[in-house]
Amino acid sequence: MKKVVVIGSGFSSLSAATYLAQAGFDVGIYEKNDTVGGRCRQFTKDGFTFDMGPSWYWMPDIFDDYFADFGRKTSEFYALDRLDPGYQIVFEDRSLPIGASVEAIAREFEAIEPNSGGKLKAFLKKAATNYEIAIKKIVLRPGKSPLELITPETAVRVGQFIQSVSDEVKKNFKSPQLRSALEFPVLFLGAKPENTPAFYIFMNHADYGLGTWHPKGGMYEIVKAMKKVAEDLGVCIHTSSPVAKINVSPSGKTTGISLHDGSAIEADYVVSGADYHHSETLLDQAYRQYSESYWSKRTFAPSSLLFYVGFNKKLDQKLLHHNLFFDTDFKAHAKNIYDDPAWPEDPLFYANFPSATDPSMAPEGKEAGFFLIPIAPGIEDTQALRDHYFKRLIERLEAYTNDALEPHIEFVESFCVNDFIEAYNSYKGNAYGLANTLRQTAFLRPKLQSKKVKNLYFTGQLTVPGPGVPPALISGKLVAQLIKEVAS
Template identity: 50%
Template sequence: MKKKIAVIGSGFSGLSAAAYAAKAGNEVHVFEKHDQPGGRARQFTTDNGYVFDMGPSWYWMPDIIENFFADFGYKSSDFYKLVSLNPQFEMIFSDAKIAVPENYEELKQTVEHIETGAAAQLERFMESAKYKYKVGMQEFVNKPCYNWLEFASPKIAISVLKLDLLTNFRRYVSKYFKSPKLQALMEFPVIFLGASPKNIPALYSLMNYGGYVLGTHYPMGGFYSLVSAMKKVAENQSVHFHFNHSIEKIHVENNRVVSIETNGKILEFDSIIASSDYHHTESLLDAEYKNYDENYWKNRTFAPSSLIFYLGIKGRIPNLTHHTLFFENDLDVHIDCIYSGKKWPEKPLFYACCPSKTDAATAPENCENLFLLMPIATGINDEESIREHYLKEMLYRIEKHTGVSNLYDKIDYKKSYCVSEFIEDYNAYGGNAYGLANTLNQTAVLKPKIRNKKVNNLFYTGQLTVPGPGVPPAIISGKIVAKEVNKLKI
């Protein structure tokens, strides 16, 4: 039976859920507090000609994204041009750098130069990672995760040992590589999962395959091109979008959502899909209808927040690639500041994205578009003076790497974004940037549930529930929830 469904938020999970729910014949309305879709993947343009993606910048697992479009009879190329980056990225150490080539065979040669025998080890590592990717992304991540019985299939049972669920990622990587640089190269992708490699299951070597082997890409026009494309797909399924609409209250009667309150109006719906921050969504309910209390959230391990700078730079910056990771300092010391000390790091690691190297439209002529991101603890003081200190630190290290001087004086545009903005713009718990960390005790069934236990027509999607943080998982999350809503009897 056709349902009238409200989707709260238009991030990747919300766009995905809306499109799939509408495809099943439902009337779907998306409510977004901002004036454009995308959530953390919004985009803004400055008066002097810079175009900044606000969040995601790593286009990995292109097959998962392609699957979304295929489900509606499209290809990504119907909406944007996808460019394969070469090098995929550079990783800068105190005494060397590693450029990760586009071609996998060249990558094997690269690692062999660093450690004798590493090419053969990389082949073994990626063979196992490919298996995890195929099983993990086809079997594991598509479950609603109500209970462990969902995983009681012969294929998954046979795969359990090969998936290395009980081995931590750091120990797993060290079995293959002895070079600290290669270990850092292999560990880097799981930082996106929001925890130390010591606390992430080795299952997530699947990300190495999804990135290094399948390649790192860039959609021309910026990551927002994917947002625009998904919105167009949803609109083609007759989804209605309502921008500048904050949700003030979710009304429940007889253990069913009956309406939402937005911009002072009460609108009735048969079902709600919340892709907004999970904790915030529950704050819109009366206390007796919440899935989890405050104690629950206080005891979760959250992924980091981030200090971000959007910079327009006058002049070109030679010797800087599209993606550059500055790993001159110790990863574990930085991670301890995030999870143990809850303080600003003294010797930080950070990431620089310079999309103008690939896409001239993101900056005025003879200028660069520079996005800087440093992972930090949630809930810490992020006053302007602290932000400025770290900006100068990051620019100094870029100068040292590229040979360019006085970058600070060449700033043509500057905007910072940190804990406070994540809270203000996204109601993000503690100002987190990536949701819950994918630790073993926060994986699959152990994540917050996609369905409210007390309100049977309220569902949750996005980075705080299954399958977890990241753009491809968010898209999958929306599809999972739409299927569950479609099963609902009204």
């Protein structure tokens, strides 16, 4: 039985481990933290439950496909609710609820811009076609060659790789609010909509077409489910086991890993699901494929300032499960994330109250609040800065709800750049990997297979296909496929 060591236990690692175990490999996972799940960790305090990372469950088909590959069903592991409205966008003068049907969303669009409802339907038709092409064809390719992108369907859509999502949206909608609403989904890919190829409007189908779901008990239920699938397949999971080195023989083949406690684990193949940059630092210099200068020139997805807040009362009805506060100038904020890294003057932010729809997330009569401000990776992170932004955030929330919330805060915990680095060995504290820009798409991303070390592979949000939980599941499947091919 060939042995595989998997570094890290994020979604991509869990996915790779399960597919490899299913194919008959002897698989061991080595995770530095004391729990599995990577950036999808759970924090519990005084009866409150918080997902520390991802909170949007999009593309349920990808999760269903993953479990089906193992003869299992998503519903075996957790109950899913489709949220209606899925979320709302709070603008300066109104809020825009995104309902669970295209008809409902089209009505809201019409109220903002005449004739935009019909245009939205046409736009979503195109987005749905792109989704079919992207998910059924392109995304399942390993990013080895540019030819992978050329299919009969993409050949007639070359313009969509040259134009940006912003161009596509602007062509169809005049209202700045509707434009922001339609540009929001691609923020999950880590770059500005003007730098993201128009083809990626398939994210609008993921959003309006497939909907926003909530796994009862929170996103960590997905991790628990994948851990169960892994254990059922015989994967050995070692937590609190930070990897110190990827060992390489003089013939340029990996022989396994060494842990920080000095023990060595031999393996025929090593797959690292830790951040790609960090994974390469586990190798001697001669075996690294990408230089520091390479990494410093990439566009990374933002880092984030996060707050986990326990409120001792239920909050205003005006706040939904997911709320995007787009009531400030996004262009100025985006400039501080991507072009001129600095703390934003007036940030937009995301507020998540899972207990608004799922009573299991907070004690009765109380509310769990999770807040996220996207920021540039690598910027200064101090307690004073965190306190300053928390105060501003609560003031804006109080103004929106017309309610004094500060006296009702039981506790606040925060997480920012320094924590991302310490907890996950994240490059510059990025929250969700390497952005999917035109120059960082598919075969232009860091490779799944090392060019310098035989039998060494990488998976996760810095390689193909990119950031997000569904792509992480696919990334693990792709890397397992590559190993199965060479091993057979």
